[in-house]
Amino acid sequence: MKNMLKTGASALALSLLATMASAEGKLSLYHWFEYIPQEVLDKFAAEYDVEVTMDTYDSNEALLAALKAGKLGQYDLAVPGDYMVEIMGKEGMLDTFDPSEMSNFGNIQQEWVDVTFDPGRKSSIPYQWGSTSFAVNRDVYPGDIQTLGMIFNPPEELKGKINVLDTSGETLTLASMYLGIPQCTSDRDQLKALNELVQTAKPDWASFGSDVAKDVLVSGDAAAGMIWNGFSAKAREEGANIEYAFPKEGYIVWMDNVVLLKDAPNRDNAIKFMNFLLEPENAAAVTNYAQYTAGVKGVEPFLDEAVKSAPELNPPSGGKTAFVQACPEEVQKVYDTIWTNLKK
Incomplete structure (x- = not known):
């Protein structure tokens, strides 16, 4: 009986460890529609052995309403506009991080570091503007x-x-x-x-x-x-x-921003993904797809010529x-x- 209990306990422990390992390999995004290329998500997933899932919304107000309605705690990251970052912060929906947690934090363009809606960038990084x-x-x-x-x-x-x-x-x-x-x-x-x-x-x-x-x-x-x-x-x-x-x-x-959500189920992977998006090549891939402008230094060599010359961006x-x-x-x-x- 003791051996059976011991065996059962070991199996349970292994099961729990397997569940924990699986959870550590996930990232859940709440993102604007048609705003990030699949290849960027696939690249991150392959590089960090993380399963990435994403749901989408079509306005800042829809994002806020969904989080208020119970989705807070289901997602790791969201991509609100500047004024919505401020609102979400006041609503207690954002977690904080230390810039030292991201090796690429220094890649943020200077004008987007100390912003009024998130002074010093404690909860967000720039995405596209x-x-x-x-x-x-x-x-x-x-x-x-x-x-x-x-x-x-x-x-x-x-x-x-x-x-x-x-x-x-x-x-x-x-x-x-x-x-x-x-x-x-x-x-x-x-x-x-x-x-x-x-x-x-x-x-x-x-x-x-x-x-x-x-x-x-x-x-x-x-x-x-x-x-x-x-x-x-x-x-x-x-x-x-x-x-x-x-x-x-x-x-x-406007400036859209990647924010770390309160009660993010996969915080470590969220930080990794934010850091990943601050790499110039990855930020440029988003710009080439979405055709906005990155808030990251060093993207110019990776931009398509059509994007550089687009009248909408000039x-x-x-x-x-x-x-x-x-x-x-x-x-x-x-x-x-x-x-x-x-x-x-």
């Missing part, structure tokens, strides 16, 4: 497009043929820029004007869609659409006769730009109401 504006089909509308009026007060040729990103942060920020009012305003008249602008423009919009923003321009289902610059470059490469605008009222710039000098801001809670509730009513 770019802009949010809109693109117009030049077969449908050949006139001047360098104004946000193309979206919020469109010419007849574009009415009913516009796709708008399904994200309140960017859509309402561009609307605020068009009106010339501050982000996160608490002024009642300004909030009323913002609400009236988007409600008046809504009948001219054909759809709200982030994951389809490229496809509807390529298919011709939309003649204009809010879009991220890299997605616009991809649409152009796929045959859409579009031009990406840098409107006079301004456009959004804005004119002197343009107005702004990051989306994380609003105070009481102000954000008003913006949430405006957005909810707009989507009805």
Whole structure:
């Protein structure tokens, strides 16, 4: 009986060790859609003998909602935009690390090290940065497009043929820029004007869609659409006769970041993957695929010539730009109401 107990205990111990070893070989990502090439994931998996799984989302707000709804603790890493990093930090959703845990931490470009949304980079590393504006089909509308009026007060040729990103942060920020009012305003008249602008423009919009923003321009289902610059470059490469605008009222710039999530089930592998993404060749592989811009030193030799010369990645000098801001809670509730009513 003792031998049987001993044998049973040994088997249980071996089983537990096997389970632990298996868990140590995993990495779970929560990532934007169509934003990382499979070969980068495969390269990491082979190099570190790690099984990589990935689920996707289509907006910063969708990411936040999913984590609040119970997905926190299921994923190791996520890729929120700048303002969402700040929000997630305040919500207690992020873990921290020491820069010394990553041998490639010094590869981060200096302007992206000490950022307001994560001072000193204690919970995040830069991923890719770019802009949010809109693109117009030049077969449908050949006139001047360098104004946000193309979206919020469109010419007849574009009415009913516009796709708008399904994200309140960017859509309402561009609307605020068009009106010339501050982000996160608490002024009642300004909030009323913002609400009236988007409600008046809504009948001219054909759809709200982030994951389809490229496809509807390529298919011709939309003649204009809010879009991220890299997605616009991809649409152009796929045959859409579009031009990406840098409107006079301004456009959004953003930095997406890889964050270490609270209660990450595979923290060590998460740190390894963050460090892996800070290698210039790997950062460049993401840029060549997604067609944005890396926040990592030394990527230039690895970039495709088409990416280097893409008009979407080379804005004119002197343009107005702004990051989306994380609003105070009481102000954000008003913006949430405006957005909810707009989507009805």
